[in-house]
Amino acid sequence: MGYQPGFRASWQTTLGAEPVELVADNDRKWSGDHCMAPEAVPGVLFTSFRPEVALESIPDVANYARDYWDRRQ
Known part of the structure; x- marks a missing residue:
């Protein structure tokens, strides 16, 4: 990202x-x-759920998104 x-x-x-x-x-x-x-860098991230961890920085969001999708595959 x-x-x-x-x-x-x-x-x-x-x-x-x-x-x-x-x-x-x-x-x-x-x-x-x-x-x-x-x-x-088009796009906006919307979620239908509250993340399990605090996302306090842009790298936190990127890491969370990567880990989330890895778990779902």
Whole structure:
């Protein structure tokens, strides 16, 4: 779901620019910005049940969804 930990679009890319380097070191602290285009990550999660555990972060939701579907298969 989205980028792997430690990866994101460049600061220039989020502003519509095309950086010269395809991959570059990030020496700036990540501030929690949202740089994914909505059309690239469509959808909203609705459930008809209350999850058995507290989902306090986006990674919690991703892990819960993966584990939930693994149990159902």
